[in-house]
Amino acid sequence: MRDNLRPDPPARTLRPAYMESYKEGFVEDTAGYIHSYDMAHVLMLGERGILPAETALGVLAGLREMDRLGMADCRRKAGGGNHAGEAWLTEHKGAAIGGAIGLARSSGDLSAISFRMYARHTLLELRKGLVELRAALVEFASRHVDHVLPGNTHGQHAQPITFALWAMMYNDALARDCARLGETIARANHSPAGAGIMSGTEFPIDRSRIAQLLGFDSVLTNTLDAALSHDLEMEFASTLNMLCYTLSRMAEDLFLWNTTEYDLITLPDWFIGISSMMPQKRNPDGLQDLRHLSTQAQATLTMVMGTERGPTGFPIIERRNSDRSLRQLARALGERLAILPDLLHDMEVKSARAESHANLYWASVTDLAGALVRQNRIDWRRAHGLVAGFVRDCIAKGQPPYEMSADDFNAYASRSGALKITLDEAVFTRALDARAFVSRRDTFGGPGPEAMDHAISQATSALAHERQALQALETTLAKAQENLLATVDTAVKGQRFV
Incomplete structure (x- = not known):
C-alpha cells in the first residue's frame, strides 16, 4: 500500500525564491x-x-x-x-x-517619509512638464487661430471650430490636471517622521525639527494616521490616472486626424514607425503608445486601490508591488511629457483640407436656422425643422452646400408650406461659410479671433505665474536640503551641536 502513496516532500529550509522580491x-x-x-x-x-x-x-x-x-x-x-x-x-x-x-524610528518612518519626499518631487517635475506642454499648446493655438476644421460629436460633423480652440481646450483641461497635481503636492508635504510604526517613541524626539530640516510644511499629527494611512498613494495614482486620460484623449484626436481618411495632419518622421513589409506605411507609433498610457494608469490605480483594502496595518508587503508600479507610471509619464511640445511644434496641420471638410458636410447650418429666426421672426424650433428638412432634401439629391443658393432654400420653404419665409443670398452664403461661422463666435471662450486672442493672452499670463510658483517651491526645497547639509557639516566640523 505504501508504494501507491505520494512520498513525503523533502523538508524546506529556504524561503521560496519569489518571496525575495518582497524584501526591502x-x-x-x-x-x-x-x-x-x-x-x-x-x-x-x-x-x-x-x-x-x-x-x-x-x-x-x-x-x-x-x-x-x-x-x-x-x-x-x-x-x-x-x-x-x-x-x-x-x-x-x-x-x-x-x-x-x-x-527612535522604524521601517515605517523610512518608507512613509521617503514616499512623501518622492511624491512631492515627482509631482513637481510632472507639473513643470505639464506647464511646458501647455505653453506649447498656447503657442500652437496662436499659429492656428484662423485655421478652421469640423468639430465632431457622435463621430459626425457638428459645427466648425478652429485648431486654436482645440489646443486651448487641452490647455484648460491640463490646467485642471496641474491644479490636481499641486493639491496632491500640498497634501504630500507633511512629515510622518517620528510616528514609528504606529505610536511614536518613548524618546523625547522633535518631530517638527525633522519636518523643518526636510522642507515639509508641517507634521502629520496623529502617529497612527501618519504611519498606517496610505490615502496619499491612492491620491497619487488617481491624479496620474486622470492626467493620463487627458493625454490619451489628445492622442486619440491626433490619431483620428492622422488617418488616411481624415488626413488633417502629418506627424513628424521621428514620431512614426515604418512597416517591416509595407514601405508606404507611416504608423503612428508614438500616438498609440500615448493612448495606451491611460491603460497602464488605470491598471496601476486598480492595483493601488486593491492593495490598500483591509484593516489598518494589514497591507504591508503587498505595497511594494503597487509602489513599484506607481514609480514606473510616473517615469513613463514624465518621458512622454518631455517630447509632446516638440510634437506640437513639428506636426504639420493641413489647414486647407480641414477648412474644405468643414464646409462640405453642412456643419454650419445652425446659423442658417439662426438667420431664419432673425429675419423672419419665427420660433427656433420651426426654423430648426425647416433647415433640417432642407438639408435632408439636398443630401438625398446629392447636392453639397456649396452648390446651393438662397433661391433653392426659399423654393424648399415654399414647397413645405412656409410661403412667407425667405432669405437673401448674402445672408444664406455667409450662414453656410465655416470661416464666417467661427468669426461670429466671439463670445468669451469661443473660437472667434478676438475671443481667442483674449484666451491666449490670459493663458500666457497664467503660465507665467504658475512657473513662478513652481520655481518658488523648487527653491524652498533646494534651500532646505542645502541647510540640512550645511547644518550637518557645521556640527561635524565643530564636533558639537548648537
Whole structure:
C-alpha cells in the first residue's frame, strides 16, 4: 500500500525564491530621500541629546562620507534596502555607530517619509512638464487661430471650430490636471517622521525639527494616521490616472486626424514607425503608445486601490508591488511629457483640407436656422425643422452646400408650406461659410479671433505665474536640503551641536 502513496516532500529550509522580491531592496527613486532623512533624524537626536554627541557626530560624519564616495553606490552595495545607511555604517564605522541610527524610528518612518519626499518631487517635475506642454499648446493655438476644421460629436460633423480652440481646450483641461497635481503636492508635504510604526517613541524626539530640516510644511499629527494611512498613494495614482486620460484623449484626436481618411495632419518622421513589409506605411507609433498610457494608469490605480483594502496595518508587503508600479507610471509619464511640445511644434496641420471638410458636410447650418429666426421672426424650433428638412432634401439629391443658393432654400420653404419665409443670398452664403461661422463666435471662450486672442493672452499670463510658483517651491526645497547639509557639516566640523 505504501508504494501507491505520494512520498513525503523533502523538508524546506529556504524561503521560496519569489518571496525575495518582497524584501526591502535598493530603490534608486527614493534612496536620496532616505539618506536625507537619515541625516535629519540623527541631527535631531544629537541636538536633543537623545544620542551622545560623539555617537551622533560619528553617524553624521559617516553619512557625509557616503556622499563623497557616491551615496547611491554605497547604499546599493551595502544592501539592507531602506536601512542601507545603517548597513554601510556598521560595515565601515562599526556596530556602535551603525546601530545608533535606528534609535527612535522604524521601517515605517523610512518608507512613509521617503514616499512623501518622492511624491512631492515627482509631482513637481510632472507639473513643470505639464506647464511646458501647455505653453506649447498656447503657442500652437496662436499659429492656428484662423485655421478652421469640423468639430465632431457622435463621430459626425457638428459645427466648425478652429485648431486654436482645440489646443486651448487641452490647455484648460491640463490646467485642471496641474491644479490636481499641486493639491496632491500640498497634501504630500507633511512629515510622518517620528510616528514609528504606529505610536511614536518613548524618546523625547522633535518631530517638527525633522519636518523643518526636510522642507515639509508641517507634521502629520496623529502617529497612527501618519504611519498606517496610505490615502496619499491612492491620491497619487488617481491624479496620474486622470492626467493620463487627458493625454490619451489628445492622442486619440491626433490619431483620428492622422488617418488616411481624415488626413488633417502629418506627424513628424521621428514620431512614426515604418512597416517591416509595407514601405508606404507611416504608423503612428508614438500616438498609440500615448493612448495606451491611460491603460497602464488605470491598471496601476486598480492595483493601488486593491492593495490598500483591509484593516489598518494589514497591507504591508503587498505595497511594494503597487509602489513599484506607481514609480514606473510616473517615469513613463514624465518621458512622454518631455517630447509632446516638440510634437506640437513639428506636426504639420493641413489647414486647407480641414477648412474644405468643414464646409462640405453642412456643419454650419445652425446659423442658417439662426438667420431664419432673425429675419423672419419665427420660433427656433420651426426654423430648426425647416433647415433640417432642407438639408435632408439636398443630401438625398446629392447636392453639397456649396452648390446651393438662397433661391433653392426659399423654393424648399415654399414647397413645405412656409410661403412667407425667405432669405437673401448674402445672408444664406455667409450662414453656410465655416470661416464666417467661427468669426461670429466671439463670445468669451469661443473660437472667434478676438475671443481667442483674449484666451491666449490670459493663458500666457497664467503660465507665467504658475512657473513662478513652481520655481518658488523648487527653491524652498533646494534651500532646505542645502541647510540640512550645511547644518550637518557645521556640527561635524565643530564636533558639537548648537
